[in-house]
Amino acid sequence: MTFRTRTFSAVFTAAAIALAVSTLLVEQSLRRFYDNDVRNSLLSQARLAAHLFMTGAPALQDRSPDRAADELSALLGVRVTLVDAGGRVIGDSEQDDEALRDLDNHADRAEFIEATAHGTGTAVRHSATTNIDTMYAAVRLEAGPVRFVRLAVPLTDIRERVASLRRLSLVGLGAGLFVALVATAVTSVLLNRRLQAVAETARRYQAGDFSRPARDHGRDELGMVANVLDATARELGARLVEVERERAHTDAILSGMVEGVLLVDADGRLVLTNPAAQRMLQIAGPSTGLHYLEVVRQPDIVALMTAVLDGRPAAPVEIELARDPARRVRASVVPVEAARGGGAVLVLYDITDLRHADQVRRDFVANVSHELRTPLTAIRGYVEALLDAAPESAETRRFLDVIARHTLRMERLVGDLLRLARLDAGQEEIAWARCAVADLFDAVIVDLDGPLTTRRQRVSIDIAPDAATVEGDASKLQDILRNLVENASNYSPAESTIELRARRRDGAVELQVADRGPGIAEADLPRIFERFYRADRSRTRDPGGTGLGLSIARHLAGLHGATLSAANRADGGAIFTLRFAPASST
Known part of the structure; x- marks a missing residue:
């Protein structure tokens, strides 16, 4: 059943019920009105007749009760019945004397019972005498042979009037139903047209057609709802267009990226992958909707994504691609906020060229350092021989001392470069042992006594x-501390104090080297451990170092699982802290 049919049926049924009920109520109201009018009129006439009997009207004197009833009936135009105190009929305008003797006693009639109790009484019933519905009104007299005067009028005229009114009402009901039928049909058609227009507009919006201008659906309730829905749909359409535009931009960006990007939802199913990720992971064919375990074959990447989806932190990893071992990739995974649906984003960085360039640099440094070591050793040997031969002039000795000093410095630089190359290559091994901090401090002081x-x-x-x-x-910890103390000595003023401290904080041992020098600029602190990095000019008075000591110290600290940090003291100077892991501090 269509909405139009349901609307038509509901409205027409409601109108029909309303008209039928109103017709019935009008009929009943008019019937009560006529009955009350006749009852009041009949009681008034009955009181008048009783008054005539009580006052001894000349027209009723010397008349028999039956004759008096006839004359009153002719005067009032109604049936008159006279009853004595015992309920016997002694006069009736519609019965002769012989018939009066056959009438029943009227003492038990409703109107006489009520009149006996209250002076007047009325009743409506089917008359056995006249065989029609009749209204009776009785009035009690206080004295005389006639103790009750009863008037009766047939309700035939009233019933005919009501029947006539009923017929007119039925005609009006039929006309009203016809009008209601026509009005309901017209209304349902108009309503159906408006609903069809709204539905047609909704279908166009569903199909993505927002080209036509918005129409005015009216100012009534249905029109207001349609206008609001129309405006909402257009706004959503505009947002969808904007979303599609942004998605196109995002797709273009992802397609142009050399980094691989893979997005999964909170259930671990792929939402998108860019071409770079498809190449790196060798994903063939459509993958949207698949679980990441179905397309990612690298255990380390799977572990990363599993940890992030479970809400655990995960550090980036560097791996070789299983299907292309020559390629090295750095993989990192970051979570997507739960408010945005949850999930995780995998980013793959191809660092093959970077690692190759770094390896070339390391090999170059190592090779150059090895090549420089032999000639430097020869130069230093010849200079020492010349010095041992007691040069003839002081100037010659001074020149030889300069050559010897810078040769020694170059040898130290080459040595540091070679050690960094070994550290980068992972060739330094740790000989674990329990070390006394006091012995480490004493050994460093002895080494730097000069x-x-x-x-x-x-x-x-x-x-x-x-x-x-x-x-x-022990030897590597001594190297760390020697580099730190040498650095502190180089940048501290003469006759100052360098402080060596060991303490335990939060379950971990910390070794600290503090000086009284100019300190380190805040901008230089993050880079102080970089190779060949020099702090600001206040600390660059050519201290004689290679510029690699702090970098070597941090690498050696990392081999121990420790951290090396630098800071400025509140009262001036710098402080370096070597913090061991709690497991190494027991």
Whole structure:
């Protein structure tokens, strides 16, 4: 059943019920009105007749009760019945004397019972005498042979009037139903047209057609709803167009990226992959909707994505592609906020060329360093021989001293470069042992006794009882501390104090080297451990180092699972902190 049919049926049924009920109510109201009017009129006439009997009207004197009933009936135009105190009929305008004797006693009639109790009484019933519905009104008299005067009028005229009114009402009902039928049909047609227009507009919007201008659907309730829906649909359409435009931009960006990008939802199913990711992971064919375990074959990447989807942190990993071992990829996974649907984004960086260039650089440094070591050793040997031969002039000796000093510096630089090459290649091994911190500090002071004495610098040692030992390689820890103390000596003023401290904080041992120099600029702190990096000019007075000591120290600290950091002291100077992992501090 269509909406139009349902609307038509509902409205027409409601109109028909309303007209039928109103017709019935009008008929019943008019019937009650006529009945009350006749009852009141009949009671008034009955009271008048009783008054005539009570006052002894000349027209009723010397008349028999039956004759008096006839005359009153002719006067009032109604049936008159006279009854004595016992309920016997003694006069009736429609019965002769002989018939009066056959009439039933009227004492038990409703109108006489009510009149006996209240003075007047009325009743409506089917008359056995006249065989028609009749209304009766009785009035009680206080004295005399006639104790009740009853008037009766047939309801035939009233029933005919009501029947006539009913016929007119039925005609009006039929006319009203016809009008309601026509009005309902017209209304349903108009309503159906408006609904069809709204539905047609909705279908166009569903198909993505927003080209036609918005129409005015009217100002009534249906029109307001249609206008609101129309405006909402157009706004959603505009947003969809904008979303499609942004998606096209995003697709263009992802397609042009050399990095591989793979997006999965909260259930781990692929939402999108760009061409670079498809090449790196060798994904063939449509993959949207597949679980990432079906397309990602690298265990390390799978572990990363699983951890992030489970809400656990995961550090980037560097891997070789299983299907192309010559390629190296750095994979990182970041979570998508739950408010945006959840999930994770995998980004793959192809670092093959970067690693190749880094390896070439390391090989070059290592090769150059090896090639420089032999001639430098020869130069230093010849200079020492010339110095041992006691040069004839002081100027010659001065020149030889300069050559010897710079040769030694070059040898140290070459040595540091070679060591960095070994550290980069992972060729340095740790000989783990429990080391006494005091012995490490003393060994460093002995190694640097010459420069410390030359600058008249002092070294203070402060070792907490719970930080007396650490786990590590003694020689490499000594190298770390020697580089830090040498750096502190180079940048501290003469006759200053360098502080060596050992303490335990948050379950981990920390070794600290603090100086009284100019400190480190805040902008230089993040880069202080870079190779050949020099801080600002206040600390670049050619201290004689190679510029690689701090970088080597950090690499050696990393081999121990420790961290090396630099900061400025509140009262001036710099402080370097070597913090061991808690496992190495027990």
